[in-house]
Amino acid sequence: xxxxxxxxxxxxSVQNDMRRQEGKIHQNHAQLASGKQLVKASxxxxxxxxxxxxxxxxxxxxxxxxxxxxxxxxxxxxxxxLDNAEQFTDSAKRSVMEMINGAFSPQDRAAxxxxxxxxxxxxxxxxxxxxxxxNYIFAGTKPRHQPFYRDAQGSVTYxxxxxxxxxxxxxxxxxxxNDPGSKVxxxxxxxxxDYSANYSLTSSSELLLERAExxxxxxxxxxxxxxxxxxxxxFGYQLEQNGVAVKVDTYDPTKGIDYGDxxxxxxxxxxxxxxxxxxxxxxxxVFDSLRDAIDYSxxxxxxxxxxxxxxxxxxxxxxxxxxxxxxxxxVGTRLSTLDIxxxxxxxxxxxxxxxxxNFEDLDYSKAVIEFSENSRALQASQLxxxxxxxxxxxxxx
Numbered sequence: 001x002x003x004x005x006x007x008x009x010x011x012x013s014v015q016n017d018m019r020r021q022e023g024k025i026h027q028n029h030a031q032l033a034s035g036k037q038l039v040k041a042s043x044x045x046x047x048x049x050x051x052x053x054x055x056x057x058x059x060x061x062x063x064x065x066x067x068x069x070x071x072x073x074x075x076x077x078x079x080x081x082l083d084n085a086e087q088f089t090d091s092a093k094r095s096v097m098e099m100i101n102g103a104f105s106p107q108d109r110a111a112x113x114x115x116x117x118x119x120x121x122x123x124x125x126x127x128x129x130x131x132x133x134x135n136y137i138f139a140g141t142k143p144r145h146q147p148f149y150r151d152a153q154g155s156v157t158y159x160x161x162x163x164x165x166x167x168x169x170x171x172x173x174x175x176x177x178n179d180p181g182s183k184v185x186x187x188x189x190x191x192x193x194d195y196s197a198n199y200s201l202t203s204s205s206e207l208l209l210e211r212a213e214x215x216x217x218x219x220x221x222x223x224x225x226x227x228x229x230x231x232x233x234x235f236g237y238q239l240e241q242n243g244v245a246v247k248v249d250t251y252d253p254t255k256g257i258d259y260g261d262x263x264x265x266x267x268x269x270x271x272x273x274x275x276x277x278x279x280x281x282x283x284x285x286v287f288d289s290l291r292d293a294i295d296y297s298x299x300x301x302x303x304x305x306x307x308x309x310x311x312x313x314x315x316x317x318x319x320x321x322x323x324x325x326x327x328x329x330x331v332g333t334r335l336s337t338l339d340i341x342x343x344x345x346x347x348x349x350x351x352x353x354x355x356x357x358n359f360e361d362l363d364y365s366k367a368v369i370e371f372s373e374n375s376r377a378l379q380a381s382q383l384x385x386x387x388x389x390x391x392x393x394x395x396x397x
Contacts, residue, residue, distance in 0.1 A: 054352050061345045061352075067167045068342045074177040075335050078137055081126060082184075082328040086321055088123045089286065092116060093317035096293050100310050104301055113297035120290040124150060127181055138181030141165055147181045148287075154294070156287035158182045169341050175334055184327050186285040191319040195223075195264075196284070197312060198277040201304040205271035208311055209264075212278055216261040220280050223262065227251065229272035289316040 098104065099112050127138050128148050135143035139160035147160035162183065164176040190196065195212035207227075224240040230250065239247040239259055247259050256265035264278070293313045299306030 054355060058349060058352055061349050064169050065342060065345050067169050068338050068345070071167045071169065071175055071177045072335060072338050074131065074137075075331050075338070077131055078178060079328055079331045079335070081129060081137060082324055082331065084126055085123065085185075086324045086328070088119055088126065089317055089321045089324060092119055092123075092290060092293060093314055093321065095119070096297075096310055096314050096317065099293075099297050100307055100314070101301075106300075109297050109301070113294055116290065116294045116297060120154075120287075120294065123290065124148060124156065124287070127185060136160070137178060138184060140178070140180035140182070148185075150287075154291040156186075156285065156291075158186055169338065170345075173341065175337060179327060179331070184324070185287065185320075187283045188286060188316075188320050188323045190282055190284055191315045192312075194280060194282050195278040196281040197308070198279065199305040199308040200275040200277070201308060202271040202273045203302065203304055204269075205274050205304045205308075206269040207266055207271070207274050207276070207304075208268045208308055209276065209278075210256075210267045211265045212263070214262045214280075219261065222280075223264075223278040225257065225264065225276045225278070227270050227272065227274045235270050235272070284316055284319075286317070286320040289313050289320065293317075 095112050095116055099109055104112070128136065128146055130136055136145065136147050139145055139147040141163045142160050143165070145159060147158055148156055149159060150156045158181055160181055162180050164180065165178050166174040167177050168174050192209055193211050193213040195209075195214070197209040197212070199207070201207055221241045222243075224243075226238045226240075228236050228238070230236045235251045237249060237251045237257065238245055239257060241259075247257075249257075251257070251270070253266070256263060258264075266276075292309065296306050296309045296313065299309075301307070
């Protein structure tokens with residue numbers, strides 16, 4: 001009885017050893033075929049968990065890189081549009097400066113007015129452009145709605161909102177993919193300060209507003225300034241606030257006009273009877289400037305008030321050009337941020353890939369040696385199994 005148990009135990013032991021060697025050979029085959037050290041999670045649970053974590057991080061990085069690509073495409077498109085807007089604004093400014101030229105005939109001004117109208121039409125089409133997905137670039141967070149409309153009087157209205165669409169490009173960073181049209185084209189800082197001028201000048205005047213500021217932001221009064229000849233080579237002025245005279249004094253060009261928080265400075269040649277109305281306006285719209293350029297182009301070259309208004313439009317268009325350049329610079333800064341962030345993501349992906357490779361990828365030379373050793377061990381087990389199964393007491397009788 002003991003002999004039978006011992007013989008069965010030897011038989012089972014050799015058979016189990018052979019099966020273990022067959023399992024190792026199967027594992028070697030699977031590793032060599034896949035090129036992976038870990039064929040299934042049970043091969044190394046801790047390493048498998050780490051590899052899964054790496055894969056999740058890679059997926060997240062892929063999403064961020066896709067966001068970077070989408071944001072870059074949108075911002076590149078906006079940058080091109082802003083560059084075109086700058087060119088339109090500069091062309092409009094040059095045309096207005098030519099209209100100020102006294103040598104221009106009424107026909108020349110009419111031709112320039114037509115040119116300005118075409119430019120204004122092209123500018124409106126530019127700011128209402130859509131991207132490849134049908135989204136309006138300058139509509140804020142209302143990309144499906146046309147942002148700018150022009151009425152019969154030539155006034156342009158913005159119907160988008162003042163917000164930016166943002167894209168998450170890292171765990172702790174979002175970047176604006178657009179700029180609302182209100183901020184870009186309709187809220188441009190007034191080059192004259194806090195007021196715009198409405199001129200009523202005599203024919204010999206060359207008076208122009210230099211600067212008008214008011215430290216009291218709640219003062220929305222309309223101010224009127226009338227100049228008179230003092231008869232001694234000097235000019236006096238009367239300052240009215242909402243139609244009520246509040247100050248009368250001699251005008252000193254070096255000091256200008258001061259009243260409370262209001263400070264006004266003029267330049268150019270004053271003539272008796274010149275009147276200037278100051279309306280509160282801290283920002284202006286480039287569309288209004290283009291409309292004013294067209295309207296004043298119909299005036300006479302000998303009309304001093306008309307010429308002064310054209311000078312004002314020139315300054316506004318120059319300020320609009322600078323403002324658009326600043327917005328384009330901000331877009332360029334965002335594009336640089338995207339490039340930096342994308343490079344960081346790709347560098348991190350390379351680090352993750354190296355770490356993953358250390359755990360997952362197969363060392364072929366080591367695997368081939370192991371396969372050879374396991375094959376020889378299997379052959380030995382098979383030989384031992386063959387001898388064990390033939391063992392019988394009858395062989396010795």
